[in-house]
Amino acid sequence: xxxxxxxxxxxxxxxxxxxxxxxxxxxxxxxxxxxxxxxxxxxxxxxxxxxxxxxxxxxxxxxxxxxxxxxxxxxxxxxxxxxxxxxxxxxxxxxxxxxxxxxxxxxxxxxxxxxxxxxxxxxxxxxxxxxxxxxxxxxxxxxxxxxxxxxxxxxxxxxxxxxxxxxxxxxxxxxxxxxxxxxxxxxxxxxxxxxxxxxxxxxxxxxxxxxxxxxxxxxxxxxxxxxxxxxxxxxxxxxxxxxxxxxxxxxxxxxxxxxxxxxxxxxxxxxxxxxxxxxxxxxxxxxxxxxxxxxxxxxxxxxxxxxxxxxxxxxxxxxxxxxxxxxxxxxxxxxxxxxxxxxxxxxxxxxxxxxxxxxxxxxxxxxxxxxxxxxxxxxxxxxxxxxxxxxxxxxxxxxxxxxxxxxxxxxxxxxxxxxxxxxxxxxxxxxxxxxxxxxxxxxxxxxxxxxxxxxxxxxxxxxxxxxxxxxxxxxxxxxxxxxxxxxx
Numbered sequence: 293x294x295x296x297x298x299x300x301x302x303x304x305x306x307x308x309x310x311x312x313x314x315x316x317x318x319x320x321x322x323x324x325x326x327x328x329x330x331x332x333x334x335x336x337x338x339x340x341x342x343x344x345x346x347x348x349x350x351x352x353x354x355x356x357x358x359x360x361x362x363x364x365x366x367x368x369x370x371x372x373x374x375x376x377x378x379x380x381x382x383x384x385x386x387x388x389x390x391x392x393x394x395x396x397x398x399x400x401x402x403x404x405x406x407x408x409x410x411x412x413x414x415x416x417x418x419x420x421x422x423x424x425x426x427x428x429x430x431x432x433x434x435x436x437x438x439x440x441x442x443x444x445x446x447x448x449x450x451x452x453x454x455x456x457x458x459x460x461x462x463x464x465x466x467x468x469x470x471x472x473x474x475x476x477x478x479x480x481x482x483x484x485x486x487x488x489x490x491x492x493x494x495x496x497x498x499x500x501x502x503x504x505x506x507x508x509x510x511x512x513x514x515x516x517x518x519x520x521x522x523x524x525x526x527x528x529x530x531x532x533x534x535x536x537x538x539x540x541x542x543x544x545x546x547x548x549x550x551x552x553x554x555x556x557x558x559x560x561x562x563x564x565x566x567x568x569x570x571x572x573x574x575x576x577x578x579x580x581x582x583x584x585x586x587x588x589x590x591x592x593x594x595x596x597x598x599x600x601x602x603x604x605x606x607x608x609x610x611x612x613x614x615x616x617x618x619x620x621x622x623x624x625x626x627x628x629x630x631x632x633x634x635x636x637x638x639x640x641x642x643x644x645x646x647x648x649x650x651x652x653x654x655x656x657x658x659x660x661x662x663x664x665x666x667x668x669x670x671x672x673x674x675x676x677x678x679x680x681x682x683x684x685x686x687x688x689x690x691x692x693x694x695x696x697x698x699x700x701x702x703x704x705x706x707x708x709x710x711x712x713x714x715x716x717x718x719x720x721x722x723x724x725x726x727x728x729x730x731x732x733x734x735x736x737x738x739x740x741x742x743x744x745x746x747x748x749x750x751x752x753x754x755x756x757x758x759x760x761x762x763x764x765x766x767x768x769x770x771x772x773x774x775x776x777x778x779x780x
Contacts, residue, residue: 295337296330296438297473299445302414304435305428309409311342315384315488317407319400320350320574322415323440324370325534326377326480328577330440333479335411339383342408345488348378348505349403351388353396356419358723360525361516362689364389366532366726368511370575373533375505381480384488385505393520399499404433406492413574414439416446416631418729442578442625443470446632454644456744459626460618461601467621471593474579525724528689530569537570541581545588553615557694559775564693565616569726571624572733578620589613626744627731638718638734640711640741647742650756651710657753661706665716668703677763677772678702680779682720687779689726694770700740701761705754710741 318335326332332348339346352367353359371387378385390396404410413420414437424437439446444463448470453459476482496502503510517523530536544565548555555563570576586592595608603618604611636642643651663673671679671686681695691699700717707713717737722728739745740758747757766772 296334296475297445299447300330300414300439301334302437302439302447304412304424304437305431307432307434309338309342309434311344311408313344313408314406314492315339315345315347315408316342317400317403317410318346318348319410319412320348320374322413322420322574323577324350324367324374324574325537325577326374327478327534328440328475328580328583329479330475331411331413331438333476334436334438336479336483338409338411339483339485343485344408345485346383346483347386347403347407347488347491348374348383349386349388349400350374351390351396351399353390353393354520355390355393358522358525358729360522360723362525362527362724362726364516364519364521365527366530366569366573368514368516369532369536370534370573372508372511373535373575375503375508375511377534378480379506382483382485382487383480384491386491387503387505387508387511388499388501389503389511389514389519391501391519396499399495399502401427401431401433402492402495402498404431404435406495407433409434409436411436411438413437414446415441416628417637417731417734421635440475440577441628443467443582443621444625444628445470446628449629450633452633453626453629454744455746456622456626457601459629460603460622461599463621463625464599464601464606468593468596474583475577477580522723528687528726530689530726532569532573532575534570534575537567537576540566540570541576541584545585549585549588549612549616552612556615558770559692559695560771565619566690568730568732569689572727572730578624581620582617585613585617623735624732627733627735630743631731631734637731637738640714643738643741643743646747647745647758650747650751650758651741654754654756655709659706659708659754662708663706665719668706668716669720673702673706675702675763676776676780677766680772680776683779685720685724689724691725692775694766695775696736697740698761698763698766700737701759702763704740704758714738714741 316335316339323329323331350371375385388396410433555561591609597606600606604614607614631637671682673679681691681699685691703716704713727733742758745759748759751757752760
């Protein structure tokens, strides 16, 4: 059974598949979509192979760090889309929104006891690695994890890349073979095994709020005010889910791609793709983005040049398209490379040696301004441009591309130590950003402190040899007056 490339599949434990059990369980944790999903595709393969019904469980718990109305709303929007999509197929879709902390902790294990095996999502960040490591030691059900994160499989390499140029060169050399291994667009369409007649009575009795996806009304009417999560971080108004993700992608391809290379850096222009939240929550696949992009411009792999490690010239797609593809395939996926190979990817100690050395040498340099985490969070600095960027993060769950880099650099400048700067950046980003808690966002945070970068001169106070950025230089390069006014 090789519908899914073997490099994307790994067994979490040494338990054996039980062909005599009631169903195959797909536990949807990171790839919250029904399209272009290797995890779901693998579960369909098993269902067909064993002749057993397919059950899809998508759940959201309340006790994950930074749980809030914003993230819950975005996830539940996607659940509604998934419920509607699965209802048209032979699979059974179950949605579960935990009502009290820990209430659903035994749900998956109980369902697993009645399943032939569990197929789930191989995601290298946030709570996922620790959760899977914990259950691997205890659960008696066979569990497979499937990598559907990006175009390059995480285990296509056994090394950690420390600079973008070397990763880009590696990717350019290896990617042609992976361009022929795309996930099925709609894997559930080929599912012929009949739908499960009923769930085990013990499951229904123990978790009465478990929602049968044939009716998404309960999800639509969910009152999040009753849940034990942070209600101060409000939804942004951006809808989650794969339906909205498709609209955002189409809008980008038709209206923004043409001047992406320059417009994405202008704070007063909506030049970015705004796809990162949908990628983070798994509502959109990098494969689907790449396929629709190449269909749009009429490109195929025969136009590839020799690997050169450069952003331009390898793909032969044009400057704007290649700038976006570099974000999608180099800068996004180098983060997955780091997180899948380095357990301490979110620790200060994971920084390059040269960066730690220069930051330590300047750790005691005098600082004209030092702010607390609370002052940063409330946008109470002396710098109106920085304050505007922070307010955008709080209100919209994002910061403009270029200003996100400046935002981080100034936190380094205005905290008592680089370790404190890292703590503040991670907290603010993960608390408010819709694309936070993600390998890509950790790449951006740690880039501020030297990851994937080189030593720069001249050596400066506080920064040492870390790349330097200022609000004044940003003002001289870009138009920011209206941006500041918008977020005043």
